[in-house]
Amino acid sequence: MNDYWHFFLNDVFPALNQGLWISIAVIVPSALLGLALGVLVGSLRVYAPAPVRLLNEVYVSLFRGTPLVVQLFFWYFALPHLQIGDLRIVLSPMSAAILGFTLCSGAYHSEYIRGALLSIRHGQIKAAQALGMSKTQTVLWVVLPQAMRRALPGCGNEIIYLIKYSSLASIITLNELTGIGRTIAKQTWRNIEVFVALGLYYLLLVTLATLLLQYIERRLALPGFSHARR
Amino acid sequence: MTTPQPILRVEGIHKTLGDQLVLNDVSLTVNRGEVKILIGPSGSGKSTLLQCLNFLHHPDQGRIWLDGREFKATSRRELCAFRQQVGMIFQDFNLFDHLTALGNVQIALIKVKGMAKAKATHRAKEELARVGLADKMDLYPAQLSGGQKQRVSMARALAMDPKVLLLDEPTSALDPELIGEVLAVIRFLASAGMTMIMATHQIAFSATMAHEFLFMEKGRIVERGSPVHLLAPGATSRTMAFCAKINELSGDLGMAERRCASSSSALADKPQGGHGTT
Amino acid sequence: MDFAKTIPVIWESLPFILGGITWTLSLVFGAMLLGLCLGIPLAVGQVYGTRTVRGCIGIYVWLFRGIPILVQLYLFYFGILAYLSQVPSLAGLGLDSAFLAALLVLGLTSAAYQSQIFRGSIQALPEGQLKAAQALGMTESQAVRSIILPQALRLSIPGWSNEYSILLKDSALAFAIGVMEIMSRTRTVAALTHEPLPFALVAGVLFYLLTHMGIRALKTLERKVRIPGYARQGSMS
Numbered sequence: 001m002n003d004y005w006h007f008f009l010n011d012v013f014p015a016l017n018q019g020l021w022i023s024i025a026v027i028v029p030s031a032l033l034g035l036a037l038g039v040l041v042g043s044l045r046v047y048a049p050a051p052v053r054l055l056n057e058v059y060v061s062l063f064r065g066t067p068l069v070v071q072l073f074f075w076y077f078a079l080p081h082l083q084i085g086d087l088r089i090v091l092s093p094m095s096a097a098i099l100g101f102t103l104c105s106g107a108y109h110s111e112y113i114r115g116a117l118l119s120i121r122h123g124q125i126k127a128a129q130a131l132g133m134s135k136t137q138t139v140l141w142v143v144l145p146q147a148m149r150r151a152l153p154g155c156g157n158e159i160i161y162l163i164k165y166s167s168l169a170s171i172i173t174l175n176e177l178t179g180i181g182r183t184i185a186k187q188t189w190r191n192i193e194v195f196v197a198l199g200l201y202y203l204l205l206v207t208l209a210t211l212l213l214q215y216i217e218r219r220l221a222l223p224g225f226s227h228a229r230r
Numbered sequence: 231m232t233t234p235q236p237i238l239r240v241e242g243i244h245k246t247l248g249d250q251l252v253l254n255d256v257s258l259t260v261n262r263g264e265v266k267i268l269i270g271p272s273g274s275g276k277s278t279l280l281q282c283l284n285f286l287h288h289p290d291q292g293r294i295w296l297d298g299r300e301f302k303a304t305s306r307r308e309l310c311a312f313r314q315q316v317g318m319i320f321q322d323f324n325l326f327d328h329l330t331a332l333g334n335v336q337i338a339l340i341k342v343k344g345m346a347k348a349k350a351t352h353r354a355k356e357e358l359a360r361v362g363l364a365d366k367m368d369l370y371p372a373q374l375s376g377g378q379k380q381r382v383s384m385a386r387a388l389a390m391d392p393k394v395l396l397l398d399e400p401t402s403a404l405d406p407e408l409i410g411e412v413l414a415v416i417r418f419l420a421s422a423g424m425t426m427i428m429a430t431h432q433i434a435f436s437a438t439m440a441h442e443f444l445f446m447e448k449g450r451i452v453e454r455g456s457p458v459h460l461l462a463p464g465a466t467s468r469t470m471a472f473c474a475k476i477n478e479l480s481g482d483l484g485m486a487e488r489r490c491a492s493s494s495s496a497l498a499d500k501p502q503g504g505h506g507t508t
Numbered sequence: 509m510d511f512a513k514t515i516p517v518i519w520e521s522l523p524f525i526l527g528g529i530t531w532t533l534s535l536v537f538g539a540m541l542l543g544l545c546l547g548i549p550l551a552v553g554q555v556y557g558t559r560t561v562r563g564c565i566g567i568y569v570w571l572f573r574g575i576p577i578l579v580q581l582y583l584f585y586f587g588i589l590a591y592l593s594q595v596p597s598l599a600g601l602g603l604d605s606a607f608l609a610a611l612l613v614l615g616l617t618s619a620a621y622q623s624q625i626f627r628g629s630i631q632a633l634p635e636g637q638l639k640a641a642q643a644l645g646m647t648e649s650q651a652v653r654s655i656i657l658p659q660a661l662r663l664s665i666p667g668w669s670n671e672y673s674i675l676l677k678d679s680a681l682a683f684a685i686g687v688m689e690i691m692s693r694t695r696t697v698a699a700l701t702h703e704p705l706p707f708a709l710v711a712g713v714l715f716y717l718l719t720h721m722g723i724r725a726l727k728t729l730e731r732k733v734r735i736p737g738y739a740r741q742g743s744m745s
Contacts, residue, residue, distance in 0.1 A: 064673075065716040067680035069691060070708060077698070078705040167576040171684065178578055185586065192591060195583035199575040206574040284643055306647060314645035324640035328659045328735050338644035341654055372737030383640075390644060 004193075012184060012197050019180035020201060026094065026176060027166050030101035031159050037102060038109020038155065039144070045110060046117045047139060056110070063107035068165055072100040076172040097169040105162050112154030116147035149220055156213035163205050177201055234261035236298070237425050238316070238394050243282055243292035245275075245449075252278045253289070254449040260394060260427060265420050267436040267457075268429040269469065270446035276429035277321075279446070280396045283427070284316045285309055297393055314342060317392030321399040323379040325371040331358060331382045332367040335389050343390070357385035361415050377408030384415055395419070397428035433473045437461055445469045514706050521697045525710060528690035532718070535610055535679040535689060540672065542615030547622030551660075552652055554623065555630050565623070572620035577613060577678050585609035585685040610682035618675055625667035629660035662733055669726035673719045680715065690714050 045056045063071065076096040079089050091099065120143050128138040170179035181198035185191045238260045245253040252275050260266055268276045281287045283294070285303055294301045296315060303309050325334050335354035339345045345353070358367050361381040371379055380400055387395060400416070401409045413435055420426065420439040430436055437443075437457040445453040445460075445468050453460070453468045460469040554565045572580075585606055593603040602608070633656060641651035683692035691711055698707040 062712075062716070065719045066712045067677035067691065067715055069680045069683070070711045070715060073691075073695070073704070074708040074712070078708040081703070081705040164574075164576040167578045168681070170578070178576070178582075181579070182582065185582070192583070192587035195579060195587050198579050199583060202576055202579060203571070203574040207570075281639075286639055286642060310645045310647055312645075313643055316643075318640075318643035320636060320640060320643075322634075322636060324634070324636035326637060326640070326655050326659075328655075328662065337654060338641075338646060341650050342645045370736045372735065386644070 007188075007190065007193065008197065011188065012194060015180050015184055016177060016197065016201055019175065019177040020205075022174065023166055023169075023176040023205075026097050026101065026169055026174070027163055030098050030105065030166070031162055033098070033102040034105035034162065035109055035155060035159075037106030038113055038158075039148075041106060041110035042113025042117060042151075043139060043144070045114050047135070060107045060110055063104050064111075068100065068104050069168055069171060071104055072096065072168055072172050075100045093169065093172050093174040096172055097166075097174055101162060101166065101169075105158055108158045108161075109151075109155050112151040112158070113147065115154075116150035117143060119150060120146050149222065152213075152217050152220065156210075156217065159213065160206055160209055163209055164202060167202070234264075236260070237262050237296070238283065238427075239295040240283065241293045243279070243289045243294075245278055245282055245287060245289050247278065247287075252449050253282065256292075256449070256451055258444060258451065260425055262425055263423045264425055264441045265436075265439050266427045266442050266444060267433075267440040268427065268444050268446055269431070269433060269472065271472070274446040275449040276446050277398050280318070280398045280427065280429055283396055284313055284318050286318070310342070314338075314390050315393045317387035317390060317395040319380070319383055319387055319395065319397040319400045322403050323371075323376075323383045325374075325379055325383055325386075327371050330368050330370055331363060331374065331378075331385075334371070334382055335386045338386070339389055353389055354385070357389045358382070360388070361385045362411070375408060376404045377411045380404065380412045381415055384412075384419075388419075394425040394427065397426060397430070399429050399431070401430065401432060431476060433461075433469075433476065443469055445472065514703055517701055517703065518706055518710060521701075521707075522710075525690065525693045525697065525707075525714070528688060528693040529714070529718070531607070531682075531687060531689040532676070532679050535607070535614060535682060535687070536672065536675045538611050539614035539618050539675055539679070540668075542611065543618030543622045543671070543675075546616070546619035547626055548657070550619060550623035551626035551630060552657075554627050556648065556652065569620045569623060572617045577617060577681050578684060580613040580617065581610060581681060581685050584613050606682070606685045606687045609685060610679070610687050614675060614678060614682075617678075618671060621671060621674075622664075622668075625664050625671065626660055628667070629663035630656060632663060633659055662735065665726060665730040665733070669723050669730075672722045672726060676715065676719055676722065680711075 041056050041060065044052055045060070048056070075091060076093065079091065079096075082089070124142055124146065125138055128142040133141070166176065167178040169176050170182060173179070175183070177198060181194055185194040188194065236259050239258075241257045243253050243256040244251070254275075256275075256279055258266065268279065270276055278287060282289045282292075288303060296312060301308070301312050303312075325331075326337065329337060332351070332354050335357055336347075336350045339350035339353060340347060343350075355364065355367060358364055361384055363378060363381055363385070366374065366378060366382075371382075374382065384400075397416070401412050404412065409432070413432065416426075416428070417435075417439060428436065440457050442454060443457050443460055444451050447468070455467070455469075459465070460467040461473065550565050550568065553561045554569075557565070575583075589603045589605075589609050589612075592598050593601070637655055637659070638648075638651055641655045642648070646655070679689060680691040682689055683695060686692065694707040694711040698704040701707075
């Protein structure tokens with residue numbers, strides 16, 4: 001038993017804690033950028049002229065239709081082979097991960113945003129226009145604030161997914177939680193203990209994020225608004 | 231009527247839902263072939279009482295006898311056996327949405343009574359024909375009108391050969407023009423000697439076939455008697471007052487008394503089997 | 509990148525890569541089936557079960573939804589199954605198979621997600637359905653089997669189509685423990701030929717096609733088992 005504690009306290013936890021910070025350094029910017037991209041793309045898919053709309057549909061369909069591992073593989077391993085003239089893009093594991101996660105989760109976020117925008121009653125838009133607002137103003141100040149509240153549960157879920165899928169960054173050699181866990185397991189041959197501990201770290205992250213999102217949802221709730229959905 | 235044979239007897243039913251006493255010491259007896267009508271304002275406990283009689287709600291207190299045997303909901307098997315003998319018609323039909331009209335009538339015959347499929351189909355077709363829906367048996371609930379749905383639900387209950395049929399406001403979810411077809415089936419059943427307890431606001435209609443009116447208020451039966459008695463011209467019964475109020479609300483100001491009176495006089499010429507079911 | 513040189517390479521390795529489809533689809537359908545068989549009782553237990561049952565199922569769902577697939581794959585393959593296959597009485601059962609580990613992880617996780625889909629469908633049914641079944645003398649289990657589930661499963665099909673595309677994409681992670689599915693084969697070829705770009709695209713195209721074909725198939729299923737008149741009624745309310 002003593003040996004167990006020793007192992008966890010001296011070998012596992014300090015290393016995983018280090019990985020945790022790297023994971024967070026990937027997750028937080030990816031989540032924020034992804035959400036911003038999702039709002040932009042979602043709005044364009046609803047309100048932009050046809051060609052722009054089509055372009056966005058293609059983006060969403062591509063990124064939702066292929067596995068995230070394949071996308072990461074593309075950004076990190078394949079992109080450097082794409083040479084246009086003298087221009088070659090080589091991304092570090094960290095930036096490839098953030099780029100991959102942002103583009104992928106942006107596509108998913110846009111689905112929720114689009115659905116929420118379409119659910120806003122037409123009268124709201126008419127009323128805003130009757131007050132003299134431009135189309136952009138209407139979207140920014142009337143439609144989006146309502147739609148964001150409706151999209152929040154879906155987008156929140158997406159952020160939870162992102163936390164879990166951030167583990168894929170280890171595949172493109174980033175030493176975040178999972179990458180470090182894998183290294184300790186290889187060095188110590190104590191696979192079950194290390195991976196259980198690793199699982200607990202993610203459970204903790206996911207549970208904390210869920211609670212935080214629930215809190216935000218409650219704070220932003222408008223009286224009687226969610227019931228008006230049906 | 232010769233010696234009355236009690237089919238269903240309940241004594242001292244109490245039921246609390248949440249922190250509200252919904253049924254407060256309710257007792258009643260129904261004899262074979264009798265029709266009892268529960269009336270009273272909404273929230274008076276009619277629906278809860280009917281659901282207690284079928285143990286969809288378990289009463290907190292009270293005793294129930296079916297066909298002379300006291301029923302105690304001790305085992306699940308007994309409970310199911312009891313419910314088979316007590317038919318239930320719901321206000322909002324509750325047809326099984328994934329089954330055709332035929333399937334709705336069939337399913338309990340097969341699953342509960344263990345009847346062979348061919349036999350169950352035959353029986354179900356018979357019951358659907360009885361309620362005038364032989365030509366609709368392959369349609370799904372969403373393809374039927376409200377009146378047709380309610381008739382299917384009656385066929386479904388009758389196929390189980392219940393000893394008594396409980397009807398919980400069978401027409402109140404229907405558009406006015408669809409009420410008639412359901413009432414015709416009920417009248418037919420009454421004339422065929424089916425024992426029934428019905429909660430309804432169709433006072434004029436039910437007065438023509440009821441043996442007894444039970445007026446409920448705040449979870450108690452506060453008045454009971456034959457419709458002739460309660461609705462006699464000039465009567466000062468609660469039932470009469472309630473009847474007048476309903477008619478007043480539905481816009482027939484002044485018509486109320488006349489209508490109640492005429493319905494009670496209609497009793498004189500005994501309920502005739504309304505054969506207009508098809 | 510020289511296209512003239514790469515196209516023959518792709519062409520040559522295509523049979524090898526396409527062979528991975530069998531593994532990918534076996535994983536996806538195997539996991540969906542396992543998830544279905546486990547997800548239904550989990551959902552029924554979560555709606556109709558006692559407090560203890562509901563609590564246990566809640567913990568199961570929390571665990572499998574909270575731990576990343578990749579971590580689960582490592583835990584099952586390098587940890588639990590590797591340990592079990594060392595136990596003498598279990599030797600020879602082939603427990604150290606990477607495919608088995610991937611199937612278990614994807615199936616158990618899918619069960620957690622599918623149970624939530626079914627639970628939502630069961631709770632979306634009007635309460636009267638259960639009451640009417642009980643009023644006819646059905647036991648609770650008869651009512652659930654012949655009245656509630658047939659309707660709830662139909663309502664679950666859109667959720668399934670989502671589950672299929674998630675499983676398909678998650679199945680690509682099985683390459684991390686060496687299952688020879690599409691991702692794993694394209695990666696092998698990419699490493700051998702030093703041409704990751706075309707092969708990343710090949711993998712992307714294959715997964716894209718499989719996702720959309722599967723979703724289309726489930727749309728057809730949804731139409732086939734639709735209850736006549738039901739959808740129309742739904743869209744009105």
